[in-house]
Amino acid sequence: MPKSRAKAPVGSSPNRRLTFNVHGTEAISSLKRALNLQLFLAPTVIHLQDGGIPGGRKDLYLSAAIQRTLRGLFRQLCAGEPTLHRNRFQSFLEIEQGEKPDKISTILTKDTYKFEQFLEVWWMKFGLGIERPISIDDKDLTKPISNYFIDSSHNTYLPSHQWGGKATVETYKRALLQGCRCVEIDVWDNDTGPSRDKSSTGSTRGIPRSDRSQKFNTNTLHTAAAHIKGAVDDKIEQTRQFLGVEKVHSYSPRCSKFDVRSPPSGLADTDTDANAATDEKANAERPSGRSKAVLPRDEPIVMHGFTFNQPIGFRQVCKAIREVAFEATHLPIIVSLEVHALLEQQESMVKIMKEEWAGLLVEKPHETCPNGQMPRLDELLDKILVKVKRASLSPECSMVAEDDATLGPDDDRSTKRPPPKVPICENLSNLGVYTHSEHFTNFESSSARVPSHIFSISENKILDLWESKRDELFTHNRHYFMRAYPKVMRIDSSNPDPSQFWRKGVQMVAMNWQKWDEGMMLNKAMFSGEQGWVLKPAGYRSNDEESRVQTNHLSPDKFDLIITVMSGQHIPLPEGMPAHKSHSLRPLIKCELLVEKPEERSGSPGEGTRLRPIEWKKQTGSGRTDHPEFGTENRTLCFKGIPKVEESLSFVR
Structure with a gap:
């Protein structure tokens, strides 16, 4: 394949993804998205024509260093002429920048270009414009929904780490507004309601004492833990106020060491403040000395079982999802239910979802797409799909944990506590029209051939399967859904490298949105501007008959990527460095290429249990000051062959 070159600050092909470390903070984005207006705020202005307003003008602010660099590039492209000829401009965009010829021919309408016109086309048409989200009209929505990667979250109700704090609806709102299209809800019985000693379905009447004890243990322990945690927190807070001691740490999202970080790319720019305000309001409304949350009686609750998380109401979560579900995009949402509630409150769940999501909830197959056939993405616009386990035909089969995300032999969780086991009622099961959960046993089982099934498997188990059943795993994921979730040891809400699972065809990699780390940077890069659904590449889709396994469809050509870093401005100074010392700053750019390694393709042991060490690392030479120019030597980062x-x-x- 031809070489692909990119001259910073403007990017190249949208398929090549990066973020420069110019700001002194880590972020990942598409190559074009590396361009950010914040890089170019300076007193010196270049006036560009605003094509959207007759006689209008746009001002582009550039430092002297960047202007020198760009004017030098312009003179080089002009080859001695006073203006840039269209043919040379087209050659630069196509060969150096990797732009598509059909797009270039549409935009380049002049025969010659002055410097300001050159910048206007280069930055506004092939640079800054890419910052805008991709229009839904420009996306291919015609494929079956299992042919897309989906932006997914894990334990969406948690604001920080996995074992403490309060569940909150604000985390659902943030995730959905930022493009997440698959959220998770853990649903439990509300033990604060009236007595369950009833004769209705799902009650405890008639259950042997030993079995009843077991059932109460698995359905009430989480509530007791939350109440104990709340009581302790209240007592500590009262004591702190009495003694006048300053609060230095808590497990709230705004002051825990597991904070929801505000990422440099603006992933949650104002969300932390909003979450803090929500917590302060909740604390103010809660009577002093009382720890029990005010939850609707006889309605299920949402929380992380067997931990010290305090619950919220299931109806609250459904309302929050409805409020923001389709503000950012019309593409569908998948709600992944992990059900621990008994049958009585499962019926309540169904009632609540139908009430709160009226007109949005998928309750039956699409008219053009009967059961046994997956719908196209464009047939589910503004719809909410429920992922839930099917009701079983026999009592023995029905007593299975709702999801593989519960305790099980395939995971590395403690085996001291038995998994919660509840049958799923028929009315709830019926809502899993195109997305129903199945317990994974093997790829030869009958359930592995049902179009609507979803296997939820832990990250470690998927990596094990890649070693032993590589071809079967990839072939399955070309046709059917799979969801990967973080291993239980990630109690700090850290994340795996999601790209290793995407390359295995896994559609949903459930990420801990609570933590901004390298894994979430990669997730942000993958879905930035894509409205939460990304079409799988050729060879990964169900209609790609030319490829049976992953290794056969990859390009036989060798990949070359060449990035030239030219200059920068307003690089933040190190903490404690006064502004008059900026002349001593020596910034440089480090770059890591993350691609599938040969040993990963062959499923070598241990691959992917943590973020992989990068084999291809490059860095520029040092610039000078906080407005550096990188000269002509040691400014090119080459990844070749x-x-x-x-x-x-x-x-x-």
């Missing part, structure tokens, strides 16, 4: 690369699943950090 990399075999079998799927560009859309490769990243630059």
Whole structure:
């Protein structure tokens, strides 16, 4: 394949993803998205024509260093002429920048270009414009929904780490507004309601004492833990106020060491403040000395079982999802239910979802898409799909944990506590029209051939399967859904590298949105501007008959990526460095290429249990000051001769 070159600050092909470390903070984005207006705020202004307003003007602020660099590039492209000829401009955009010829021919309408016109086209048409989200009209929505990668979250109700704090509806709102299209809800019985000694379905009447004890243990322990945690927190707070001691730490999202970080790319720019305000309001409304949350009686609750998380109401969560579900995009949402509630409150769940999501909830197959056939993405606009386990035909089969995300032999969780086991009622089961949960046993089982099934499997188990059943795993994921969730040891809400699962065809990689780390940077890069659904590349989809396994469809050509870093401005100074010392700053750019390694393709042991060490690392030479120019030497980062690369699943950090 031809070489692909990119001259910073403007990017190249949208399939090559990176973020420069110019700001002194880590972030990942598409190559074009590396361009950010914040890089170019300076007193010196260049006036550009605003094509959207007759006689209008746009001002582009550039430092002297960047202007020198760009004017030098312009003179080089002009080859001695006073203006840039269209042919040379087109050659630069196509060969150096990797732009598509059909797009270039549409935009380049003049025969010659002055410097200001050159910048206007280069930055406004092939640079800054890419910052805007992709229009839904420009996305291919015609494929079955299992042919897409889906932006997914894990334990969406948690604001920080996995074992403490308060569940909150604000985390659902933030995630959905930022593009997440698969959220998770853990649903439990509300033990604060009236007595369950009833004769109705799902009650405890008639259950042997030993079995009843077991059932109460698995359905009430979480509530007791939350109440104990709340009581302790209240007592500590009362004591602190009495003694006048300053509060230095708590497990709230605003002051825990497991904070919801505000990422440099603006992933949650104002959300932390909003979450803090929500917590302060909740604390103010809660009577002093009382720890029990005010929850609707006889309605299920949402929380992380067997931990010290305090619950919220299931109806609250459904209302929050409805409020913001389709503000950012019309593409569908998948709600992944992990059900621990008994049958009586399962019926309540169904009632609540139908009430709160009226007109949005998928309750029956699409008229053009009967059961046994997956719908196209464009047939589910503004719809909410429920992922839930099916009701079982026999009592023996029905007593199975709702999801593989509960305790099980395939995970590395403690085996001291038995998994919660509840049958799923028929009315709830019926809502899993196109997305129903199935317990994974093997790829030869009958359930593995039902179009609507979803296997939820832990990250470690998927990596094990990749070693032993590589072809079967990839072939399955070309046709059917799979969801990966973080291993239980990630109690700090850390994340795995999601790209290793995307390259195995896994559609939903459930990420801990509570933590901004390298895994979430990659997730942000993958879905930035894509409205939460990304079409799988060729060879990964169900209609790609030319490819049976992953290794056969990858390009046989070697991949070359060349990035030239030219200059920068307003680089933040190190903490404690006064502004008059900025002349001593020596910034440089480090770059890591994240692609599938040969040993990963062969399923070597241990691959992916943590973020992989990067084999291809490059860095520039040092610039000078906080407005550096990188000269002509040691400013080019070359990644050449990399075999079998799927560009859309490769990243630059």
